[in-house]
Amino acid sequence: MQAARGTPVDHRDDGPGHTNERLLAKPSSWLIFATVAVTMVAIDQVAKVLAVRHLAGEPDREVVGELLKLHLTYNPGAAFSLGTRFTLAITCLACVATLVVLWVSRRAVSKVWAVGLGLLLAGIDGNLVDRMVREPGPFKGHVVDFLMLPNWPVFNVADICINVGVGLILLQVLRGVSLDGSKAEKAATPETQEES
Template sequence: MQAARGTPVDHRDDGPGRTGERILAHPGSWLIFASVTVLMVAVDQVAKVLAVRHLTGEPDREVVGELLQLHLTYNPGAAFSLGTRFTVAITCLAWVATLVVLWASRRVASKVWAVGLGLLLAGIDGNLVDRMTREPGVFRGHVVDFLMLPNWPVFNVADVCINVGVGLILLQVLRGVGLDGRRVAPEEES
């Protein structure tokens, strides 16, 4: 049996006289999710390696005048360098967030949701790689940041992925589109 827009449906038995449906990821959408995740983690990590190699000990470099500059810094905290004393806790939360996004991806059948979740996971895991592999050690590694805008904290490609991914997810939620690509009817909302 197929659900809306060709989404595969897996039937399960919920007990005597009850049958439930569990919507599984559409293979094409899940492939988009996985591809976006892998590609953007790779882009993030290559950009960080290049930033460390070419910016260590160097003055800031202008990319677009004073609008966008390259400035190497290492961030032990979360966004905006908050929580610098809680690096291990932030790392553990990133592992939990990774598992939550992977769990949600099992049901993705919408291409927009697939891209949004893929970008979100790429951002989480791009920074998680730093926390697991960079100095001062496993679970305590500092995240490489190198993109600087005026009056804004220094950030990286993973941070951009998180923001764009969250933006796409919010767009889908506001449009009433579920992970499976179906619109939620007003009478179904409660």
């Protein structure tokens, strides 16, 4: 059986006489999610390699005058250098967050949701790669940050992905658009369907 618009469904028996149908992501939506995630992780990692290669031991470089500078730093904590003494816990939390985003992405039929979740995953895993492979060692590696704005903590491409991804997800939530692309306030009830 197929759901509306040809979306595959997952049938789950919740008890006698009741079947709960949960939408699964269309292959095209999941492909968007995966493509965004993989592409942005790659961009983040390449940017970090270049930052370390060209900025280590060098003075700050202006990109847009005083507005944006390149300043290499290593962050053992979370975003905005918070929790610098909890690197291991932050790494484990990132692993859990990765699994959660992958699980939720299975239901993302909406392309905006797919992009938002893909960016969120890219941000989480872009920094997670650093924590696994960089000094001082696995699960305790320091994240490479190199973008600096006035009066703002130094950040990287992965941090941008997290913020944009969360922004898109919040936008969808505020608009009332669910993972399957339907709007909650316009969802038709069985009574409404019988009348039409």
